[in-house]
Amino acid sequence: MNTAELAARALELAKAGLADGAEVEALASQERAGLTRFANSYVHQHVAEESQAVTLRVHLDGRTATASTSRTDDEGLRVLVDRLAAAARLLPPDPQWPGLTAPEPPADGAPPDPAILEVTPAARTERVKAFVDATSGLLAAGYCSTGWTSGSFVNSAGHSLTSEYTEAAFDGVARAGTSSTPADGVARHSSPRLADIDGAVLGARAAAKARASVSPAYLPPGDYEVVLEPEAVSDILGSLAYYCFNGKAFTERQAFAQPGVAQFDPALSVVDDPTVGGLPFDREGTPKRRLDLVRDGVTTGLTHNRRTAVEVGATSTGHALPGDDTWGPIATNLTIEPVGDGPTNTVDSVAALVAQVERGLLVTDIWYTRVLDPRPLIMTGLTRNGVWLIENGEIAGPVRNLRFTQAYPQALAPGRVLGIGSHAVSQPAHGFGFSAFKAPALRLASWRFTGGAEG
Incomplete structure (x- = not known):
C-alpha cells in the first residue's frame, strides 16, 4: 500500500487498540535510494535500498509516547500499538503536551523529478565518468546518489497530508601531488533534479583546485x-x-x-x-x-x-x-x-x-x-x-x-x-x-x- 493508505491504517489500528480519548498521530514514509561510489577513478560499488516505516505518537492519560517500526503489515502495526500503550503507562506525565495539529491547507514543495523516479545505476555512472574524465588523469573518489521519498501524515483530529520529493547529490574529490604530500580539490552539488548534476563541471572544478594546492606553504596563525x-x-x-x-x-x-x-x-x-x-x-x-x-x-x-x-x-x-x-x-x-x-x-x-x-x-x-x-x-x-x-x-x-x-x-x-x-x-x-x-x-x-x- 502507498504511504497515505499506510498512515490511515496505522491510525485506525491505534484508535482501536488504545483507550478512548487517546490523541494519536501517524507518519508513514517510503524511501527508494541509490548510491554509486567510486575510488581510484573507478566505480567500485552500487547500492540500492527501498524501505517503508511508520511512526506513531500517542498522548494518553496525560502521558506521551512515540515509537516506530519497519514492519508495516497489520501484525507489525498492532505490535507497535501495544508497545506504545505499555510505554505510555510507564512514562512521566507530560503537562506541556501541545495537542494535535488542526487541519490546515498543505504547503507547496518541489515537484518530484521523473528522471530520478526512473533512475538506473548507469545514469549515476555516466556522471561519475564525466567527473573522472574531467580530472584529466588525477585520482578521483566520491559518490553520486539519488533518492525518492514519499511521506504521509494523519492524526485523530482529522488532519492529513501527503507529499513526495526527489534528490540527487554528487560529492567528488580529485587528488594531485604525491602519496606523501597529497593535494585535494572538492566539488559538491545537490538538487531535486538529476539533470542539474553535471559531473564534467564538478570534475573540472575539483581538479583545478587539486592542482592549485600542490606544495602548500606554512602560514602563521x-x-x-x-x-x-x-x-x-x-x-x-x-x-x-x-x-x-x-x-x-x-x-x-x-x-x-x-x-x-x-x-x-x-x-x-x-x-x-x-x-x-x-x-x-x-x-x-x-x-x-x-x-x-x-x-x-x-x-x-x-x-x-x-x-x-x-x-x-x-x-x-x-x-x-x-x-x-x-x-x-x-x-x-x-x-x-x-x-x-x-x-x-x-x-x-x-x-x-x-x-x-x-x-x-x-x-x-x-x-x-x-x-x-x-x-x-x-x-x-x-x-x-x-x-x-x-x-x-x-x-x-x-x-x-x-x-x-x-x-x-x-x-x-x-x-x-x-x-x-x-x-x-x-x-x-x-x-x-x-x-x-x-x-x-x-x-x-x-x-x-x-x-x-x-x-
Missing part, C-alpha cells in the same frame, strides 16, 4: 580576512540551524538569536526555504513555508515545533523532527540570499570576491567543526580541500591546512560581511535527515586561525 566558498559556508549554516535559530535552545537561553535585534551585518539575509527540497510538512503535520530568520541583519525568526512554540507564545514553523524533544526544531533548508546581480556560476562569483581582498585567505571547505560554547556559538574546526593566500586581489599560492577557533555570529556581525557571492549552490545533506543548505561564497573581514592542522 592569526586573524585573516577570508573568502569562504559555498562548501565552507554550508557548514556554518548547519551550525546556525542547530544552535542559533533553534526554538528549544532559545527557550533554554542557549541560543545566540534574539528576535528583533540587529545581530548580523545588514548585507545578510537568511531564510529557510522548503522549496529547496524535502517534504513540505514536519513530523507533527505542520506545513513548512518560507521562514525569514534574518532580514537585512535583523534577527526576525526562530524555528519551532508545537511544543517550543507554546512555550514562547508563537506558532509552529513546521520544523519538528524525529528526536526533537532532545535536539529541538532545526532548519533543514537554510539559504543565505545572494545580493545583487553578478556572475551566474560559482567560480566567477568567488573570483569577484577574491579580487576585492588586499591580503587574506581563500578557504574551500571546513570540517571536524565542534562547538566550544553554544550561546555565542564559538566553533573550532579545520580547513580542507584547498586554502590559498590572497594578495592584491590575486591568488598568491596554496597554504597548509589550518585550525580555526571562531564565533560564527561574530564573523557575521555588523560591519564584518564585506561581500556575498552572487551565486548560491545547494550542498548535499548535512546530517539532520533531509537537509539541503544553499550557500553563496562569503567575504568576511576577519576569521581567527589558531594553529596548523598537524596539531
